[in-house]
Amino acid sequence: MKIVKHSGDIVDFNPExxxxxxxxxxxxxxEVETILQAIKSQVYDGISTKQIYKMAFALLKKTxxxxxxxxxxxEAIRLLGPAGFFFEKYIARLFASEHYATxxxxxxxxxxxxxxxxxxxKKNHAIAMVECKYHVGRDAASDVKVPMYILSRFNDLKERQHAIFDKKDSILKCWIVTNNRFTVDAIDFAKCSGLNLLSWNYPEDNNLKTKNDNRxxxxxxxxxxxxxxxxxKLLILDVILVKEIIHNSDCLEKIGxxxxxxxxxxxxxxELCRYI
Structure with missing residues (x-):
């Protein structure tokens, strides 16, 4: 049976x-087996992955x-747009969870x-700049032009000292973060140029998905x-992470x-953050 991906590509339905x-x-x-059987009974040739996702989401919500x-x-990370401002704040929280000053x-x-x-x-006296590339579309990818452009900015900035955390700070490292993915050329160029990349699925064992689940x-x-x-309303109040609600439930009163x-x-x- 064939299904249609977000990109328009047609692929085989993969129940596994x-x-x-x-x-x-x-x-x-x-529960998963029950949901899987329910979806299998409704899947038809040419169904979109978006429709399958909606079915799965609705059935999971019942459990x-x-x-x-x-x-x-x-999808939740994508909803930190559309301008990407809250995505940048979210990424700062991610680094803060790893004991960086931000x-x-x-x-x-x-x-x-x-x-x-x-x-x-900043961590261990080393300062890094982090550039966030937010994409609204799920299938958009950051290609090689992105790290090439950001490398030129990094090279310009590391030539001078700046008043960031102290009066005379030097930027020694550079990260590029995207909510989607990087092309193969972008990854190869970044590796060759000493740039650090972070995306939904890269690096394989320490990406946005795994960082979320682990922390x-x-x-x-x-x-x-x-x-x-x-x-x-919560984002405007600078409440970015679910765990921040647990520690400050007053914010829920503030939004009515x-x-x-x-x-x-x-x-x-x-339940989501396993604080039971």
């Missing part, structure tokens, strides 16, 4: 791949909101011109018990939620 993604949501084996939230991670949205003077930098991080860095846009407008709604949101958040 779907099963693995369902298991990663945290649902039990029996537990947190399962659906975890399954929704990639600062966002600085303009620094290079040797030749000034540059707006998304995130700057519970789920964005608030994951939560299924909140509306889109409520999620946006009733006590019963707050209870439901906190239950989902606790």
């Amino acid at each position: 791949k779907l099963k693995n993604s369902l298991l990663k949501s945290g649902a039990g084996k029996q 537990a909101n947190s399962h659906a939230a975890r399954y929704n991670l990639r 600062v966002t949205n600085l303009t620094l003077q290079g040797k030749c011109v000034s540059h707006e930098i998304d995130v700057l991080v 519970y860095l789920y964005p608030v846009t994951c939560l299924t018990t909140l509306s889109i407008s409520e999620k946006e 939620l009733s006590p019963n709604r707050i209870k439901n949101v906190l239950k989902e958040a606790s």
Whole structure:
């Protein structure tokens, strides 16, 4: 049976791949098997992966909101747009979870011109600039032109000292982060040039997906018990991560939620971050 991907490519339906993604949501084996059989009975030749995803999401939500939230991670990160400003804040939180000092949205003077930098991080006296490449479309990829361009900016900035964390800081490293993926040429160029890359699926064992699952860095846009407008209000309040709600439930009152709604949101958040 053939299915249609987001990109328009036509591929074979792979039940095993779907099963693995369902298991990663945290649902039990029996629950996953039941969901898989239900989806198999509704799949038809030419169905889109988007429709399959919607079916899986709805069925997971019936088992537990947190399962659906975890399954929704990639889409949740995409919802940190459309401008990408909240994606930059999210990436800063990710580095902070790894004991980096962080600062966002600085303009620094290079040797030749000034540059707006998304995130700057510091650890063990080494400072790195982090450039975030946010894509609205799921199938968009950052090609080789991205690291080539950012390398030129990095080279211009590392020629001077800057007032970032201290008065005279030097930028020694450079990261490029995207919510989607990098092309093979982009990865090869970055490796050759000493640039660090981070995407949804790269590096293989330490990417956005694995970092989320290992450290519970789920964005608030994951939560299924909140509306889109409520999620946006939390982001504006600088509440970026689900775990921040657990430690500061007052923010849910600030966006107008009733006590019963707050209870439901906190239950989902606790299950998602395994704070039970």
